[in-house]
Amino acid sequence: MSRIAVGTEKGAYVVENDQAGWTVRGPIFPGWKVSAFGQSQDRTHLAAVGSNWFGVAIHRSADFESWEQIEAPPTWPEDTGRSMSQIWTLHTDGDRIWAGVAEAGLFTSEDQGVSWDPVKGLNEHRTRDEWEPGLGGLCAHRLLTAENTKWVAISAVGVFRSDDDGVTWEPKNDGVATVGAPEDAPRPEVGYCVHCVAHDPNRPSHIWRQDHSGVYRTTDGADSWHRIEEGLPANFGFVMWRDESSGRLFTIPLEADSNRVPVEGKLRAYISDDDGERWSEAGQGWSDAPQFTGVLRGAFDGDNRGTFCFGTTGGKLWLTSDNGESWAELPSSFPRIGAIHLLT
Template sequence: MTRIVIGSEKGGYLLTGDSGGWSVEGPLFPGWKVTAFGRDNGMHLAAVASNWFGVGIHRSEDLVNWEPIDRPPAWPEDSDRKMEQLWRFHHDGKRLWAGVAHAGLFTSTDAGVTWNPVDGLNEHHTRPDWEPGLGGLTAHRILTAGNQVWVAISAVGVFRSDDGGATWSPKNDGVPPVDSPENGPRPEVGYCVHGLAQDAENPMTIWRQDHRGVFRTTDGGDSWVRIENGLPANFGFVMWRDHGSGRMFTVPLESDENRVPVDGRLRVYLSDDRGETWWVAGTGWPDAPQFSGVLRGAFDGDGEGRFVFGTTGGRVWITNDNGETWECLEASFPRIGAVSLL
């Protein structure tokens, strides 16, 4: 039995089932945009956002009874930053991290009750040059390995810390800036990373779905190379590595201007050679056109062959055999922005 929690534009939903059928519980937080899910040992966390009421974090031990925390991450009163949305929770074994928009990182050591800003990143000397993209100015992906931390910030780039988050350096060499020619000027920031996936055994190897293409680094981000052989387009948001098999997953979208599956063919693409070559994953895809995309937080996997994603059209797709066969759940939901396998 699989349990999935999804966050949508209007509420969260708990999905429980298998190939024999699925039950849907919810909405959790009706009327709220549910933007991220996290876990800190036995505590579940859900982040919500509202155009009217800003950001909130709720905690639950049973996914049924949720308690709001008193003080979610906040910017100083004298800053010109707004707390628009919490995009990502990440637990590194000791600390719980949160990536937010306007872009920044916060950490918690009490399972999300209180939060402290990561000043080394949030007040980075390049910050005056951080400009938002279409999705805002968001810190949306966090990777950790020991004392090393990577963060992906849309329209800014990847930063790495080698000292647990005290100091940070941009790591985008080899990736074109979002608004410059391939071989144009290389500013310190201005690189629009959409997704990151890491090799848990070799954490200096990271895959990157960027606004400008698909890339891989084997030196922790010091240099990136393109890996797009077999993909019908190099735009998209999904980048996932199944740790057990090493298989890579991505979902190409047509282009920056037209963020839908190429020719209406919603397909996951796989790679078994570390991204050198890609091909269409398995069976189960519909013949009917599908013009819904997949957003940067709307997928998750268990590292053992199970992978699930939600679409902007509110449908949920799952594979239990590492991408060989795919099932679309019958239920549909509002635009999906967050997915977590429980």
């Protein structure tokens, strides 16, 4: 049985199947953009919501049915001049939860998501004045953590690493191409449009990166990055996922930054079973009808037991339960999907 939380431009939904077929519950938070889901160490569910009218909020739930909004979500102090437009990710790291936000920054919670404190070493970084937004805004959207080492992905700034549990941070983007600058221009310290990162918890210095400029891998904790694009129909996209049980990598290529749809309308996940050395189309079941839609970075999730689901900007869900060998489109349609969370 699959139970999928779907975060959309207008509300969240729970999609699940039983013997009677697929059912949809929702919308939860009608009218709100549901931008991220999380789950704290004590199994409390978290949902980040936002609205152009009312700003952002975080809600907590024990059962994904009744929700309570926390009193004070991550908030920029007035003297920073920044505004909080979206919570992009909620990442659990032991008894700490990290929130990556826009305008870009990190906040942490030590009480299961009830209260939040800014991560000053990143938020007030010496390069901050040089940070510029991408199309999606200036946002900290992905976290990777392994004991005292942390990585954060910020668009359109790059990957930063902390080796001291988040106190200090340094940009780590050597080998990644810059976008929007001549090839012979001096390499800037920041200004890299990372779209997504995933790593191997057992080899945390091995990280895979879907960047605006292509697909990369590092094996030295982000000190150096190298392209891994063989077999991909395009090197643009937003998804990078690594399945912990099999080591299989997933990405969903889109044609280009100027045309963010699947090449020739062929919506496909691509997989690699050799750490990204070579990619191939994932399994069967894909639609023969053109699918000119996109898949966003938060809209792919897996349970590390062979089930993976992604949602599209066109509001459709695709599911595999055999580690990507066979795929099926689920029957319902939703608003633009930005977050997927498999409920266990």
